[in-house]
Amino acid sequence: MNFKVPRGTQDILPQDSWKWHKVEQIISDVCRAYRYSEIRTPIFEQTELFQRTVGDATDIVQKEMYTFEDRGKRSMTLRPEGTAPVVRSFVENKMHGIPDQPVKLYYVGPMFRYERQQAGRYRQFVQFGVEAIGSDNPMIDAEVIALALDVYRRAGLKDLKLVINSLGDRASRAKHREALVAHFEPRIEEFCSDCQTRLHQNPLRILDCKKDHEHPLMVTAPKLTDYLSDENAAYFEAVQNYLAALNISFEIDPNLVRGLDYYNHTAFEIMSTSEGFGAITTLCGGGRYDGMTEEIGGPNAPGIGFAMSIERLLLAMEAENVTFENDELLDVYVATLGEEAEKFGFVLTQQLRAANIHTDTDFLQRKMKGQMKTADRQQARFVIVIGETEVEQQVVQLKNMATGEQREVAVSEVVTTIQQLMK
Structure with missing residues (x-):
């Protein structure tokens, strides 16, 4: 189904x-x-x-x-x-x-x-x-x-x-109500069934009718402002x-x-x-x-x-062709290669999130090319690349996606470095 x-x-x-x-x-x-x-x-x-x-x-x-x-x-x-x-x-x-x-x-x-x-x-x-x-x-x-x-x-x-x-x-509306009934009643059969019901229930609602809004009696109907x-x-x-x-x-x-x-x-x-x-x-x-x-x-x-x-x-x-700027885009995408790098990157992802940096990583064990395409589709501002060498040396490769600039950053300085770049 x-x-x-x-x-x-x-x-x-x-x-x-x-x-x-x-x-x-x-x-x-x-x-x-x-x-x-x-x-x-x-x-x-x-x-x-x-x-x-x-x-x-x-x-x-x-x-x-x-x-x-x-x-x-x-x-x-x-x-x-x-x-x-x-x-x-x-x-x-x-x-x-x-x-x-x-x-x-x-x-x-x-x-x-x-x-x-x-x-x-x-x-x-x-x-x-x-x-x-x-x-x-x-x-x-x-x-x-x-x-x-x-x-x-x-x-x-x-x-x-x-x-x-x-x-x-209420007093003003009561006088206006009487005038509306007298105005519409002689020709009420020309109006929709809803208006016919409203005539004695609440004739003011006839003025709000979407079906009969162009009827000539609508134009000449008594105005409530005249009874205030x-x-x-x-x-x-x-x-x-x-x-x-x-x-x-x-x-x-x-x-x-x-x-x-x-x-x-x-x-x-x-x-x-x-x-x-x-x-x-x-x-x-x-x-x-x-x-x-x-x-x-x-x-x-x-x-x-x-x-x-x-x-x-x-x-x-x-x-009016008015658009908002989407500030919910991805700040950092963590791309990893290898089992140790994946675990290392997952921990780093959580550390970045704890610093209120919008971060995501790969969960499908895709190749580096596929991960970079994902980062590009999600319009990530930065990509962190981690392989076996980076895990051994406790560093990451940090790429600025707007400029293409890439630098090596110590793991202990990743959060503060990204925070400074985002400013």
Whole structure:
């Protein structure tokens, strides 16, 4: 029987995994600069957590979740997104009691959604996200957006567009909801079955429909920004002022609603404007989710965050012809000839590794020519050649592969010599 990787998933092979290490290092560096600390939550949670936070009417809950019953007859779900688990942990571990607020967290890990595979989208995908919980200051909204943009810019991306909107509070959305129902209901039969279901469940989601986004009623739909209270409008304007103060350009899109029910007030997306990136241009999305902590039994703690796909970040880099320098290449290859030299070289290999010098050697007892070809393929910076004579004299032949220079070095000085040459 031939086994293959499950549909909608991928193997990240060694020729690509080093790029992931680079991105993860950028994420770690940026988050450290912004004082966001890493949190790691379980890959599966109680199904009800996502039903209550993401929303029963969303595509994620209705169509895309991987849900199973465990041996205790409990309904569990592989996490489809990262915010709900982080907020659950915030509440469960009483992080609202930490003296320094807001609590600023980030995560990197696999998420799972049963959806159609397409470029940069998988059923198991890796998501980086941040959550700032405990502040309703519009300045933290601007900080979260700035952090996301910093990650992309440090990765080398330039063709980016920030789109923002305000979803207001519950009262504002209730008035807007009534206007949307009145707007779409007379011609709702012209829309897809999902939109017809959403009309009375959550009409705001109609604006997020991918099938009917070109319908004429979408263009003339009531704008949520027209229903914002004075307080909501002032908050949204403050967010814009902070972004402007940071010289972050943006566009306001009244139809930007995001695909999860927990968003309110600020919502945003970062898109790729690079040619050839694809029809789906969104790289990152996020927004404010005040009230979620109370929804799952915790105290009031307003929050804001975002999530970005690592796969789509790498795809955007490819579209812009951005490359990383691979610093995970081989430093030293130890080539040996003869049984004693092989044992001698193996010990030396371990000594070099202990000094944090990336080192490898031959395990197939190949001839010297074959070993040198391997060193060349692996782009080794240096090759150490050891034969019977070198073992007797306690020396090695050290070759610089870039210059072709070769010298004899005493075994006791090999580590320090290579360290100096690498500098």
